[in-house]
Amino acid sequence: MAATIGDVARVAGVSRSTVSYALSGKRAISEETRTRIQAAIDELGFTPNAGARALATAQTNVLGLYLQFQEDEFAPAMLQYVLPVSTTAREHGYDLLMVTDADRVNAVRxxxxxxxxxxxxxLDVTYDDSRLEPLREAPQPAVLIGYARNGEGFDSYDLDFGEAARIVVDHLADLGHRDIVLITPPRHVYERGGSYAWRFRDAAVERAARYGIRLVAHEGDSRQPGITDSLDAALAASPHATALMVHNDATIAALPAYLDKRGMRVPDDLSVVGVFSQEFGQAFSLPYTAAETSPDRLGQEAVRQLIRRIHSPEEAGEPRVRFIEPELVDRGSTRPVA
Amino acid sequence: MAATIGDVARVAGVSRSTVSYALSGKRAISEETRTRIQAAIDELGFTPNAGARALATAQTNVLGLYLQFQEDEFAPAMLQYVLPVSTTAREHGYDLLMVTDADRVNAVRxxxxxxxxxxxxxLDVTYDDSRLEPLREAPQPAVLIGYARNGEGFDSYDLDFGEAARIVVDHLADLGHRDIVLITPPRHVYERGGSYAWRFRDAAVERAARYGIRLVAHEGDSRQPGITDSLDAALAASPHATALMVHNDATIAALPAYLDKRGMRVPDDLSVVGVFSQEFGQAFSLPYTAAETSPDRLGQEAVRQLIRRIHSPEEAGEPRVRFIEPELVDRGSTRPVA
DNA sequence: CTGAAAGCGCTTACAG
DNA sequence: CTGAAAGCGCTTACAG
Incomplete structure (x- = not known):
């Protein structure tokens, strides 16, 4: 059916190996031969068979991307990471196998x-990630986007959520806030082992304590009406709060509507700081100052490191965790306390 | 490195073909031999090499999923289609190659x-979709999610957007509305050839005309501040409108905040009807009556048909367009005109 | 019920 | 600068 390298060789009047070398450029080919081969390739519309090539070279030029769209999660957030991974992979000649099996461990195996x-x-790495076990036995290198306790031996990329919490608290402290409400990811994120949840929360609590600031953390939700309920409860529990920190995608996306409904103006009635990316903020029209989560940078650096490790492990160095430093993007949603 | 079928054969004391047949079940194997083979497989941790199998069988058990995350589009909407495609593919033993190259035509080729x-x-099929040309020359069958003018010869699945418009207009007409504003997808969707945009709009306009209803269509935007501006302009141009139809994901997601800000209550001040899926409405807490777009059903049926066509083309029948009938999901955001 | 062998379409030492 | 041949790890007629 489809043309093979043998067909090309025959039409061009050369051997199959010569065609192969012309394709790979791994040895010198005379100009004339190269031209004849190219003509044959064009005439036949030849493209190398990926399976055959993979078998012969033991490489597929495909990367596996493992993720899950959790029923109870806010899907748009995940997409931000898929995109840069996909783009960066292609820039380096890799395609992406997207694996979303419910049985995550077996999917990896x-x-x-x-x-x-x-x-x-x-993606979606948890604190005790069961996929790391099969991954240690796998011949392929891996990179984690997120943080796992049992992640030693792997390259990991994650935002420094502790630092993110500190810069947000510092920012509010500088403005004189003394009573802060924090909405964290939902309970199921903690249960699943999404370490970003407590890394951010614990650092925020600790930093506030150092300043002698009252900071109360509440678990938010990922769906209505839970989002509204948790905000209601959190604000009711801190009636004198002057600032709201939100580390919860679904909640921050719903916040403009929520605050409007409650008749609260930002920053006049309440200072607001979130934790989200530039693109996320744009997609949801969020006018809030935030710790930037840089999914683009994370995805890109992770894939680059993975590809480095595939091609030249020695250059890749020792596998280690890299925490990306967050920056505070000021969108004017905070103000000094009178 | 990794165990091969030859290793299994040696350990089990049988031939490679017997191992292969034991794996595939394509011929009878004695109980005893089967046991020995299984033991060898377990001992060695053998998994067949996908590339070798693909080369031998001429099938990869991988489906290609082609899409693009347009800079100017509302990403969350796309995701709804990816998920059911991925899930359904796995249920049938297929993995998914996610292809997002900027050069769409070459990516297909x-x-x-x-x-x-x-x-x-x-995915993301346009009215004159340039990817269909390489697709006609491809040996693999294809399915389109969306509608293309030049789609003959392919299975296509799309919502019947014309019918969606009619049931929405009918619903509003029944309630006595005589002055309606329609927000359509942004201009770039029309330019790109997203036929759902004008299929919905044209059918809405026509249906309204039949009732003698005033219906003015305005192009919406996919980003702020364009979303707000287009809503402002649309409502200003129809000061007596009693109903708002929104066929625009970014706009409907932003609508609760927008209407709150303008102090408009739904349905008391304005009846609102959208075009979106159940999950989309849930993710964005949209309290609006809507024509359900059923991405789950679309994705699932499309993949099933594709797999049918791969396995038994005769059973798959003639390739044709299937329009899914939309249903109106009443969430109480419309009311009779006094 | 089982085996020996050819073949899928590439790549790459080996040889000249 | 080029070719003949072995090999990657499977599957499947062919034979018994």
Missing amino acids: RTTSSAMIDGVVL | RTTSSAMIDGVVL
Whole structure:
């Protein structure tokens, strides 16, 4: 059916190996031969068979991307990480196998042990991530986007959520706020082991304590009416709060509507600081100062490191955790306390 | 490195073909032999090499999913289609190659002609979709999610946006509305050839005309401040409008905040009807009556048909367009005109 | 019920 | 600068 390298060789009047070398550029080919081969390729519309090439070279030029769209999660947030991973992979000649199996452990085992991919990008990493076990036995290198306690031996990229909390608290402290409400990710994120939840919360609590600031953390929700209920409860529990910190995608997305409904103006009645990316803020028209989460940078650096480790492990260095430093993007949603 | 079928055969004391047949079940194997083979497989941790299998069988068990995250589009909406495609594919034993290249035509050509995949799922289909040309030359079958003018020869699945418009207009007409504003997708969707934009709009205009109802269509935006500006302009141009139809994801997501800010109550001051899915409405807490877009059903049916066409083309029947009938989900955001 | 062998379409030492 | 041949790890007619 489709043309093979043998067809090209025959039409061009050369051997199959010469065609192969012309394709890869791994040895010198005379100008004339190269031209004949190219003509044959064009005439036949030849493209190398990926499976055959993978078999011969033991590499597929495919990366596995492992993620799950949790029923109870705010899907748009996940997408921010998929996009840069996909783009960066293609820039380096890799395609992406998107693996979303409910059985995450087996999905990793299945795809790595069958040699479908050259490397693994793990999204949605949890503190005790059960996928790391099969991953240690896999011949392919892997990179984690997120943080796992048992992640030693792997490259990991994550935002420094502790630092994110500190810069937000510092910012509010500088403005004189002494009573702050924090909305954290929902309970199921903690239960699942999403360490960003408590890393941010604990650092915020500790930093506030150092300033002698009252800061009360409340678990938010990812759906209505829970989002509204948790905000109601949090604000009721801190009637004199002057600032609201939100580390919860669904809540921050719903916040403009919520505050409007309650008749609260930002920053006049309440200072607000979030934790989200530039693009996220734009998609949801969020006018809030925030710690930037830089999913683009995370995804890009993670994939680059993975590809480095695939091609030249020595250059890649020792696998380690890299925490990206967050920056505070001031959108004017905070003001000094009178 | 990794165990091969030859290793299994040696350990089990049988031939490679017997191991292969034990794996595939394509011929009878004695109980005893089967046991020995299974023991060897377990001992060695053997998984068949996907590339080798693909080369031998000429099938990869991978489907290509082609999409693009447009800079100017509302990403969350796209995700609704990715998820059911991914889930349904896995249920049938297929993995998903996610292809997001900026050069869409070449991406199709590259992946189909290198035999990386067994079938194609095209998302983001436009009226004159340039990817259909390479697709016609591809040996793999394809399914389109969306509608293309030049889509003959392919299975296509799309919502019947014309019917969606009619049931919405009918609903409002029944309630006595005589002056309606419609927010359509942004201009760039029309320019790109997103036929759902004008299919909905034209049907709405026509249906309204039949009732003698005033209905004015305005292009919406996908970002702030354009979203607010277009709503402002649309409502200003129809000062006596009693109902708002929104066929624009970014706009409907921003609508609660917008209407709150303008101090308009739904449905007391304005009846509102949207066009979005159940999950989308839930993710964004949208309290609006809407024509359900059923991305789950679309994605699932599309993939099933594609897999049917891969396995038994005769059963799959003639390729044709299937328009899914929308239903109106009443969430109480409309009321009779006094 | 089982085996030996050819073949899928590439790449890459080996040889000249 | 080029070719003949082995090999990657499977599947599947062919044979018994």
